[in-house]
Amino acid sequence: MRKEAIAEGTAIQADAVLDAQGLYYRDLNERLYHLVEQGARSIVLKHIAGQRYIGTNLQAPVRLTIEGVPGNDLGAFMDGPEIYVMNDAQDGCGNTMNSGTIVIYGSAGDILGHSMRGGSIFVRGNVGYRVGIHMKEYGEMRPVIVIGGTAQHFLGEYMAGGVLIVLGSHLGPNQMHPSRYIGTGMHGGIIYIRGPFDERFLGKEVGLAPVQGEDLLLLERYVAQFAGYFGLDAASLLQGPFTKLYPRTKRPYGRLYAY
Amino acid sequence: MALSLATSQFIIERDETRCIACQVCVRQCANDVHYYDEENDRVLSNDASCVGCHRCVTLCPTRALTVRRNPLEFRPNANWAAETLRNIYKQAETGGMLLTGMGCDQPYRIYWDHIVLNASQVTNPSIDPLREPMELRTYLGAKPERLALCGGAQRNPVLETVLAPQLQLEVPVMFSAMSYGSISFNACASLARAAQAAGTYYNTGEGGLHPALYEYGANTIAQVASGRFGVHLGYLNTAAALEIKIGQGAKPGIGGHLPGEKVSLDISRTRMIPEGADAISPAPHHDIYSIEDLRQLIYALKEATHYTKPVSVKVAAVHNIAPIVSGIVRAGADIVAIDGLRGGTGAAPTVVRNNVGIPIELALAAVDQRLREEGIRHRASIVVAGSIRSSADVVKAIALGADAVYIATAALVAMGCHLCQNCYTGKCNWGIATQDPYLTKRLNPEIGSRRLVNLLRAWSLEIKEMMGGMGVNAIESLRGNRDHLRGVGLNQVELDTLGIRAAGQ
Known part of the structure; x- marks a missing residue:
């Protein structure tokens, strides 16, 4: 199934193929940098096995297709590239990312999109703890994370901006999203969750609302993009029920001090 | 508003023989301590808002201002210092954490002041930095x-x-x-x-x-x-x-x-x-x-x-x-x-x-x-x-x-x-x-x-x-x-x- 998706979604003409077998991350990233400097705009990375910081130092509209499992901090500080991971990704994916796109065909680890300010991340499977923590937005920059499966605890903690969508498509009937303390410290941005979750364990700064009007337009737009990457049916993913989670206040810590 | 039990920390003394009511102090103070009384053509001060930053004192063209610590003394108590009492009053009024700026002002030992440096005497020569190169790079x-x-x-x-x-x-x-x-x-x-x-x-x-x-x-x-x-x-x-x-x-x-x-x-x-x-x-x-x-x-x-x-x-x-x-x-x-x-x-x-x-x-x-x-x-x-x-x-x-x-x-x-x-x-x-x-x-x-x-x-x-x-x-x-x-x-x-x-x- 995964292979079909690759064939549909990412059949591309590669400018270069880089075999990362046994290559230390520093050497790998340096070679990548030089390939991009020489004008490569579509690169396939083969046999990736845990190399860190892929895409970090590439400030160009380059498309990377990763075969294997990339290491931590994939696309940290990333500004521009498009990365397709044909497998799972590890922790810290899109850390402090500024712009670009990361598409993960498998699942991803903890703190995906930590302090992300722009760009988008699509994960077909599940994600770990503290995903979207301290996401921000600024002017035209509005980061987006769409997760096909579910997320672990502290989803959207300290969230200050951007959009987090959790589709719960791998949840069984009568199964709830496992995440507790969603949106703890949230003071900006929006989270949309499809399917049930335990409302007793929400962050106390979070308000709940049904989706309507603009929410639906926004969901349609990003879910269509998500479905497009993975060859899925957008219409069935858009069938609710969706819940909108929003920050009750933009100043959760306004009354802490004696002044 | 309820009466505040916190008393002013500073007293502002204005020498009326020097003050020319130019209102420099009024304009310089963002804490609104000084104000102009038009009726009597006098500048007055509200001590309670003074933070002791000395901006007014420094800029007063006639040196008419003095800011002193408020000598208001609580009954002597080695355990309950005046600042501790003021802090409790403030917290009882607001229910919030006390904030501050700059570094710790408490009397912990400052070790720099208990360390002294050496100098050369007889047994080895000192160097005159005015004439000889000294490397700080x-x-x-x-x-x-x-x-x-x-x-x-x-x-x-x-x-x-x-x-x-x-x-x-x-x-x-x-x-x-x-x-x-x-x-x-x-x-x-x-x-x-x-x-x-x-x-x-x-x-x-x-x-x-x-x-x-x-x-x-x-x-x-x-x-x-x-x-x-x-x-x-x-x-x-x-x-x-x-x-x-x-x-x-x-x-x-x-x-x-x-x-x-x-x-x-x-x-x-x-x-x-x-x-x-x-x-x-x-x-x-x-x-x-x-x-x-x-x-x-x-x-x-x-x-x-x-x-x-x-x-x-x-x-x-x-x-x-x-x-x-x-x-x-x-x-x-x-x-x-x-x-x-x-x-x-x-x-x-x-x-x-x-x-x-x-x-x-x-x-x-x-x-x-x-x-x-x-x-x-x-x-x-x-x-x-x-x-x-x-x-x-x-x-x-x-x-x-x-x-x-x-x-x-x-x-x-x-x-x-x-x-x-x-x-x-x-x-x-x-x-x-x-x-x-x-x-x-x-x-x-x-x-x-x-x-x-x-x-x-x-x-x-x-x-x-x-x-x-x-x-x-x-x-x-x-x-x-x-x-x-x-x-x-x-x-x-x-x-x-x-x-x-x-x-x-």
């Missing part, structure tokens, strides 16, 4: 295990060892992290210009870098803190070095937030958050829960900047600082900055500032000792902060093992700060810790930078005099040379921790 960054030269004994050996990136300082004093937001743009610009003119560095703090200050990039240390405000590839690559801020001496272990009302349009651009939004810095970096994670961020920054810049890690001095710094060095930091108990801040809960952390002198001695014992002292430079008040503190810090020092409070004082400790109110009458355009224009970056350069020049001259007296002509020879130090009035545990002998021994 300092390089910060990882040093190699050994140097390999090719060409061997020939005349022009070539260095084979690839050196790690270094910062070159003409004076071993840098300006410590203060963000745009905590201080005004003019204060940041003063620091940047002064760093460039004096051949040293200033630190952005965690507020990002204003576009107008990119031209000072070669003298800029760019901070990456838990909020990641304004951190992007352009920011990282513009700076000369990067600094991961883990902690701060004034508030170890806690996060911070710049309240939305201080996030003006200009600050929102620099921090890259919406105007008026709270800028919340979590207590930990959520991608750093261990030394291994710290290594990951250090190398993320190195990857992002192609291994061309040293990476510093700044921590607060806390109980187990020596093993913590050992871990940081092993994690790959090129510089470790340690900020002590008395380090300053723009805003911190008073209780944290006054009770958390350890004095920098003890932390520095413990760290230097530990890194030497482990044989890794060369792998990172040590920069100490909190608080360095004079050139004597600089010399003592270097002899205790520091490579360089950070100053922030001293730099602010050079720009006019009077240590009123009200930075968090945003009403700094000296135009430093404020974003109010009416106040910020009081600090001219031209004058601010000149005063800072003067301070560094004066300290350099004094450092050279002290070094010359010791018979040392390069700061390198002083570094970690504790034989030049003796303790006065310290107990044996303190002497042992500092690794120095008592005076007379």
Whole structure:
């Protein structure tokens, strides 16, 4: 199934193929940098096995297709590239990312999109703890994370901006999203969750609302993009029920001090 | 409003024979202490709002004003000090945490003042710095295990060892992290210009870098803190070095937030958050829960900047600082900055500032000792902060093992700060810790930078005099040379921790 998706979604003409077998991350990233400097705009990375910081130092509209499992901090500080991971990704994916796109065909680890300010991340499977923590937005920059499966605890903690969508498509009937303390410290941005979750364990700064009007337009737009990457049916993913989670206040810590 | 039980801290005395009712004091005070009584053509004052910043006193053209501490004395009580009572009144009225600015003002022992320096007498000659060259230049960054030269004994050996990136300082004093937001743009610009003119560095703090200050990039240390405000590839690559801020001496272990009302349009651009939004810095970096994670961020920054810049890690001095710094060095930091108990801040809960952390002198001695014992002292430079008040503190810090020092409070004082400790109110009458355009224009970056350069020049001259007296002509020879130090009035545990002998021994 995964292979079909690759064939549909990412059949591309590669400018270069880089075999990362046994290559230390520093050497790998340096070679990548030089390939991009020489004008490569579509690169396939083969046999990736845990190399860190892929895409970090590439400030160009380059498309990377990763075969294997990339290491931590994939696309940290990333500004521009498009990365397709044909497998799972590890922790810290899109850390402090500024712009670009990361598409993960498998699942991803903890703190995906930590302090992300722009760009988008699509994960077909599940994600770990503290995903979207301290996401921000600024002017035209509005980061987006769409997760096909579910997320672990502290989803959207300290969230200050951007959009987090959790589709719960791998949840069984009568199964709830496992995440507790969603949106703890949230003071900006929006989270949309499809399917049930335990409302007793929400962050106390979070308000709940049904989706309507603009929410639906926004969901349609990003879910269509998500479905497009993975060859899925957008219409069935858009069938609710969706819940909108929003920050009750933009100043959760306004009354802490004696002044 | 209910009656406040908190009484004024200061009394303002106006000499009516001198006051010409020109109202300079009225215009200068952002706390609205002075006001003009039109009916009687007199200027009056409301003591209760006075913070003791002396702006009015300094600018009064006829020297008509005196600000004194309010002599109101509570019944003497060795246990319940006046400040403690005032704090309880304030908390009973508001139900909030007490905030403060600047460094710890409590009477903890200041070890610098119990350490004295050596000088040459008869048995070795002192050096006259007025006539002989004295070397203050300092390089910060990882040093190699050994140097390999090719060409061997020939005349022009070539260095084979690839050196790690270094910062070159003409004076071993840098300006410590203060963000745009905590201080005004003019204060940041003063620091940047002064760093460039004096051949040293200033630190952005965690507020990002204003576009107008990119031209000072070669003298800029760019901070990456838990909020990641304004951190992007352009920011990282513009700076000369990067600094991961883990902690701060004034508030170890806690996060911070710049309240939305201080996030003006200009600050929102620099921090890259919406105007008026709270800028919340979590207590930990959520991608750093261990030394291994710290290594990951250090190398993320190195990857992002192609291994061309040293990476510093700044921590607060806390109980187990020596093993913590050992871990940081092993994690790959090129510089470790340690900020002590008395380090300053723009805003911190008073209780944290006054009770958390350890004095920098003890932390520095413990760290230097530990890194030497482990044989890794060369792998990172040590920069100490909190608080360095004079050139004597600089010399003592270097002899205790520091490579360089950070100053922030001293730099602010050079720009006019009077240590009123009200930075968090945003009403700094000296135009430093404020974003109010009416106040910020009081600090001219031209004058601010000149005063800072003067301070560094004066300290350099004094450092050279002290070094010359010791018979040392390069700061390198002083570094970690504790034989030049003796303790006065310290107990044996303190002497042992500092690794120095008592005076007379």
